[in-house]
Amino acid sequence: xxxxxxxxxHKITKRGQNVTFRCDPIxxxxxxxxxxxxxxxxxxxxxYFQNEAQLEKSRLLSDRFSAERPKGSFSTLEIQRTxxxxxxxxxxxSSLKGPDTxxxxxxxxxxxx
Amino acid sequence: xxxVEQNSGPLxxxxxxxxxLNCTYSDRGSQSFFWYxxxxxxxxxxxxSIYSNGDKEDGRFTAQLNKASQxxxxxxxxxxxxxxxxxxxxxxxxxxxTGKLIFGQGTxxxxxx
Numbered sequence: 001x002x003x004x005x006x007x008x009x010h011k012i013t014k015r016g017q018n019v020t021f022r023c024d025p026i027x028x029x030x031x032x033x034x035x036x037x038x039x040x041x042x043x044x045x046x047x048y049f050q051n052e053a054q055l056e057k058s059r060l061l062s063d064r065f066s067a068e069r070p071k072g073s074f075s076t077l078e079i080q081r082t083x084x085x086x087x088x089x090x091x092x093x094s095s096l097k098g099p100d101t102x103x104x105x106x107x108x109x110x111x112x113x
Numbered sequence: 114x115x116x117v118e119q120n121s122g123p124l125x126x127x128x129x130x131x132x133x134l135n136c137t138y139s140d141r142g143s144q145s146f147f148w149y150x151x152x153x154x155x156x157x158x159x160x161x162s163i164y165s166n167g168d169k170e171d172g173r174f175t176a177q178l179n180k181a182s183q184x185x186x187x188x189x190x191x192x193x194x195x196x197x198x199x200x201x202x203x204x205x206x207x208x209x210x211t212g213k214l215i216f217g218q219g220t221x222x223x224x225x226x
């Protein structure tokens with residue numbers, strides 16, 4: 001499978017715990033995006049990487065959120081001290097160049113109890 | 114005013130009919146436009162991209178773009194029950210070269226047999 005992959009697919013955690021999600025983009029894609037989607041809404045942009053450089057962050061990305069793409073390949077999104085409001089689907093997408101088509105991974109559904 | 118607006122629906126059409134989905138956007142500098150389909154609990158799947166004014170056809174799908182009116186639409190001909198899903202309109206910001214997408218909230222389409 002050469003599409004975007006995400007791990008884990010589901011994560012249930014207790015409030016206050018830290019969680020980390022991983023995204024593996026399509027291999028030749030140098031642009032990687034994280035979005036968050038809550039029920040009944042469209043995805044909202046969180047952050048963007050071109051290769052290993054994080055070039056844009058949404059103001060939705062509070063200081064509890066951090067994202068990395070250390071070698072310009074896979075990316076991780078960490079949420080510290082999770083809150084119930086963090087419950088959402090976290091989507092990763094990749095593209096070859098902008099404004100090119102973005103292809104989405106299956107998402108990680110986070111539930112914070 | 115939201116940057117990308119869609120009627121949340123549901124839009125209900127009989128099998129075999131034409132479904133018409135509409136989207137308006139506020140940023141006149143927007144350059145790229147996408148329609149994604151999202152089944153419940155799944156991630157967005159690209160249907161069409163369109164970059165210039167006019168119509169673009171792909172099988173049963175036709176995307177229409179009118180930049181002067183800041184309007185994008187998606188027509189689905191010969192609608193099938195399997196087309197029942199949420200359709201997301203996404204716009205690439207003209208003022209940003211990151212390629213990030215701004216999504217509408219989606220329109221739920223129900224195709225009745």
